[in-house]
Amino acid sequence: MADTLAFSVVDLADSRPPYPCSLCSVKPASFQYHIDSDEPTFQQLSGSCCLGCANNLLSSFEELRRARSGESTSHDADAVAN
Numbered sequence: 001m002a003d004t005l006a007f008s009v010v011d012l013a014d015s016r017p018p019y020p021c022s023l024c025s026v027k028p029a030s031f032q033y034h035i036d037s038d039e040p041t042f043q044q045l046s047g048s049c050c051l052g053c054a055n056n057l058l059s060s061f062e063e064l065r066r067a068r069s070g071e072s073t074s075h076d077a078d079a080v081a082n
């Protein structure tokens with residue numbers, strides 16, 4: 001089982017203009033993220049995001065990973081929407 005979530009810091013010294021966050025479209029992106037999985041149906045996800053969205057992404061990823069690994073919490077496994 002190899003679900004991976006990787007972040008890299010956007011190089012601020014780069015001459016390109018700052019990316020907008022691809023998740024909230026509000027703040028400038030501070031990170032680039034890349035999510036991959038062994039799951040055949042899983043499509044790789046990558047983009048740029050701000051600090052707040054990176055935090056949300058990390059939480060969601062942890063939840064998903066726990067759910068996948070069968071570490072069920074107290075409540076029944078909810079279908080993961082979107």
Ligand SMILES: [Zn+2]
Pocket residue numbers: 021022023024025026027049050051052053054
């Ligand atoms: Zn954002």
